[in-house]
Amino acid sequence: MAWNEPGGGNKDPWGNHQGNQVPPDFDEIIRNLNQRITQLFGGGGHTGRGDDEHVNWRIIILLIAVLITGWLLSGIYIVDPAERGVVLRFGAYTTVTEPGPHWRIPWPIESVQVVNVDEISSFSHKASMLTQDENIVDVELTVQSRIQDAAYYLFQDQNPEKTLRDATETVVRKTIGGSKLDFILTEGRGAIAVIIQERVQDLMDQYRTGLLVTSVNMQPAKPPDEVKEAFDDAIKAREDKERLENKAEAYSNEILPQARGEAARASANAKAYRDRVIAEAQGEASRFLAVLAEYKKAPEVTRERLYLETIEGVFAHNHKVLVDVPGGNNVFYLPLEQLTKQSSSSSIITAPTTEMIPTDEGRIAPPLRDVMRDRERRLR
Known part of the structure; x- marks a missing residue:
């Protein structure tokens, strides 16, 4: 039966009557605590009041020191290389600690939230969109990100992952809507992925989500199934x-x-x-x-010399010679080429030039050599 229920008497938990309430004796509480500590460390269980008066203050101080030391040691924490520690003081952001051992004021004054900044998270986005030249194309891409600023990630945005998804969808629609179909289907895939990554990162920085977009992998765009054959x-x-x-x-x-x-x-x-x-x-x-x-x-001499040089040039490569005797009416033919073929000796070649050649009128024509010599003498 509870002490304060009806019929339970007027006694309180300390043995006093309800009508005469007396606060608990602090010295009595200390004596009881000292007795229990003494028993815990092997001391005798003395119950006499004379022994209780001699309180072992050394044990109490030692216990308090152990408790304080344990409380202070509880503030030591270690941050892994892939993590960052966010220190909160009474729930308010204080600082971010780098990897390694650190100390904070123990609970309930300060607390630490450890965030993994090297973990890569990814999600896929797929949608049918309208291009600049009013064509429909199916686009699928994968976005990978990690935490860049732990404080922003925890306190600046309520749901950074959802913000990243919404920003990706907005940027993709804007980028695809500003590009033509041929560019998207051919050489523009890599360029579009780079543009999407830059624009999404700009939005993440504006919203201070603390996320870093590491890559955007865009799959080959394809037309809808209804017009796939034509494409x-x-x-x-x-x-x-x-x-x-x-x-x-x-x-x-x-x-x-x-x-x-x-x-x-x-x-x-x-x-x-x-x-x-x-x-x-x-x-x-x-x-x-x-x-x-x-x-x-000397006009005459020069004219004659020019004439002879001209004739020499004409007859240089001609094996047929026509001789015109002055005062004669006919021209005879001297077959030097045939004479050369008949004999290879020089006597046969020079014989016709040393003989007198008769003309049609019975006169004897002088030799060709004499005619040429006479002409040369006149030229001199």
Whole structure:
């Protein structure tokens, strides 16, 4: 029966009557505590009042010191290399501690929340979106992130992961909506992933979520299933176009150097021909001026010499000789080529020139050698 229930008497928990309430004796409480500690450490169980008066204050002080030391030691904590410790004082943010051993004021004054900043978290986002040229495309990407600022992550945003998902969806729709379908399906996938990562990180910094977007991996975009065949045909045609363009470019790279070489060679030949013609013309002009000077001194002699040089040039490569005797009416033919073929000796070749050749009128024509010598004497 409880002491304060009806019929339970007027006694209180300390044995006093209800009508005469006396507060508990502090010395009595200390004596009882001292007795129990003494029994705990092997002391005798003395119950006499004379013994209780001698309180072992050393044991009490030692116990208090042990309690204080244990309380202070409870403030030691160790932060792992992949973690950061966020120290709270009466629930308010104080500081962030780096990896290693640290000490804080023990509970209930300060507490520590340890956050893993190296753990990578990822999520996937998939949606059908409208492009700039009003085409529908299915986009799927994976976003990976980790905690960059532990204090921001814990206290600045209520749900950083949800904020990251919402920001990713917003940025993806804006980026895809500002790009054309051909760019998204072909070479633009890598560039779009980089743009999405930068824009999402900007939003995370503005919201101070404490998250760092480490990578955005975008899967190849594809059209809806209803128009997949048409898109496959378009992609095949685009690939054929690129293949033909590459082939044409390779052919161009092969032909152009050859054409440039041919043009350079033709230009060099033309330059050489020009220089040669100019040199020959200058030489002919110089020779003509020299002949002109001699012609002015002796016109007849020069005219005769020019005539002989011309005839010599004409007959130099001709094996057929026609002899015109002065005063005669007919011209006879001297077959030097046939005479050369009949005999290889010099006597046979020179014989016709030493004999008198008859003409049609019965006159004897002088030898060709004598005619040439006579002409030379006259020229002198």
